[in-house]
Amino acid sequence: MLVVQKYGGTSVGDLDRIRRVARRCLAARAAGHDVVVVVSAMAGETNRLLALTRQIHPSPEEREQDVVVATGEQVSVGLLALAIQAAGGKAVSLLGHQVKIVTDSSFSRARIQSIDADRISAALGRGEIAVVAGFQGTDERGNVTTLGRGGSDTTAVALAAALRADSCEIYTDVDGVYTADPNVCPAARKLDRISYEEMLELASQGAKVLQIRSVEFAMKYRVPLWVKSSFGDDPGTLVCEEDSAMEDVLVSGIASDRNEAKIALRSVPDVPGVAAKIFTPLAEAGVVVDMIVQNVSQEGHTDLTFTVGRGDLGKAASVIRAAAGPLGVKGIETDDQVAKVSVVGVGMRNHSGVASKMFQVLAAEGINVLMISTSEIKISCVVHEKYTELAVRALHTAFGLDRASRGAAIAQAG
């Protein structure tokens, strides 16, 4: 069996922890597996290096920043290979340009285009554990690139896909994916399995556990992905393809996201092309718009409301103010005290009634719904930020997700 393991910065945070990771790799090898291990920079190292670049240049060129920051993973792989050797094993470190993890040239947020797995396969053939630097790649001209925060997850999944690995294990400081953020909802329960699609929709929670792009990659190449704790022996959560058992579960998890701000445009002329004139300049300014809601037209005018990341609110508002005048928009209101609460589950595909139940639960708690957006497996409501915890906990209970009560949610509605 070929296993790809990935250890984050906390798991290799000091030399003792690196030794512990070495023992885990050797245990997998002793169990008869071929082992590829991907590591991040030691905890704090990436931030230390980023701070250096910012001290020397107020807005450092991303090419050079990547050169500096990529050294964090280079140190980790060398030290882990040595730790495995010190424990009696065989290991070789491999860097992004050595594995030929070829990316585009979008420095600091590069996307993997191809991987040449030959060198790893050769190492495995010699009985070595291949210790691969996460987060880093090389573009076609040989420049050092990095994949963005959490990029080591994507490195691991991409390697697993390229090597046709039997499994990809992401070791982190939590023991799996939960039905809700345990900090928000104490009754949250660890999931044994979750589908790729649900994992993506649980993004706002999941982003802390897995880089979103790594999940997209795993889904695209059908790589079974385990999320496990590097400090215990819990089997963790398996992120995998949807199966019939999952469809019996109506709601898999509740996500919440406070990084939201709302912009409402009052009395927008309801003529073709208006929306384009509003959202095109936003896109050009690099503002990512999340939800968009347009009300029914009244007397040739409508209200248009949308949400953006809270950090983009100022930029978005000034873009909109510049565009709104010529369009004849009557008023612009902004609100940075909103949050998005979502229920997620592939079971929704075959069951109705989830949305109405969600609205009932929120209404019963006196929570006003400001915006609604739905997808095939998700219903999101924007509410005042102060209701976030209350909404998550009430929905978690109502959909039967509270600890030791999972059975209750199965095919409950519909």
Added chain:
Amino acid sequence: MLVVQKYGGTSVGDLDRIRRVARRCLAARAAGHDVVVVVSAMAGETNRLLALTRQIHPSPEEREQDVVVATGEQVSVGLLALAIQAAGGKAVSLLGHQVKIVTDSSFSRARIQSIDADRISAALGRGEIAVVAGFQGTDERGNVTTLGRGGSDTTAVALAAALRADSCEIYTDVDGVYTADPNVCPAARKLDRISYEEMLELASQGAKVLQIRSVEFAMKYRVPLWVKSSFGDDPGTLVCEEDSAMEDVLVSGIASDRNEAKIALRSVPDVPGVAAKIFTPLAEAGVVVDMIVQNVSQEGHTDLTFTVGRGDLGKAASVIRAAAGPLGVKGIETDDQVAKVSVVGVGMRNHSGVASKMFQVLAAEGINVLMISTSEIKISCVVHEKYTELAVRALHTAFGLDRASRGAAIAQAG
């Protein structure tokens, strides 16, 4: 004009010093030159990284050690490129594998085999300052290699040779090459010029200023090499080809080396093949033998004395004890309290009398000469270690090298 500048770890020891180096590079650029700058790791960084590898493995594999240690230079080039950009210049960092500084696979002490200067030339063509990582290379299979302590000097000289640079400037924390180590001989004087050959013979002093291999490289490819201070504007010392003016100077400098130990073999049978039976096992044990002296044979036996690095004495003695018995050697004496003092000068080629003068000076100071060895441009004497400073100072004065008295040494003997 194409200039290669090299800055050592002290010169880039913190962010302010990196900014100062950036200004020096930009000044050279403003003077109309194409500039290639080679940098070492920030002072202390290489030792910090080496310590990490030794904490994780008692005798770390050199391949992995090189992976870890090479990150020091990678951080430096990124930060210096950003510092140049912050000061309004154009710069790009280049790593060993990007410049294609191809070396053999002798990890931790690799030798440069070839350099592909195209990428640097392209950067210069775009008006950029090329900031190249010193000390590091890549072998033919793409492994990270390092060139050994002081290897950045060799990187700079090799680049200067490959680019046919007009000059190669080594910036360090001293302002040039001296007639003797100023710490040993307060009257030592900075040299304006010195030949490659003399620089090599002054190794024990020069090694602190220039890596020996960089001088060999400069001599082989006839690269004019400047040794300058990165903290002042002193023109420094030019290391270059021998010319007639140099030959007029009898002695250019006095070198001393305390890293010496002496082994004397008493009553060695004087038959063919004996020397080979003694020195072959030493070579196989990795012991570098420096001087060898054999006395005139008496009654079929002779005395054989040689020196090794002090750290190798224990190993050398045990190798010799194992070999001496079968050969019939009567006695083995070791002495780790010796030092080598040398007078160096290309002028010796055309003048006699230097050796006798050296012996007279030492005798007048009551210093017993234990061993003598000569080359075309050097005479070395092994003396008791306690006489090192006395010998250096007396010779320095006798050969007219003391400050403000250079003229006295010209064609004084012969």
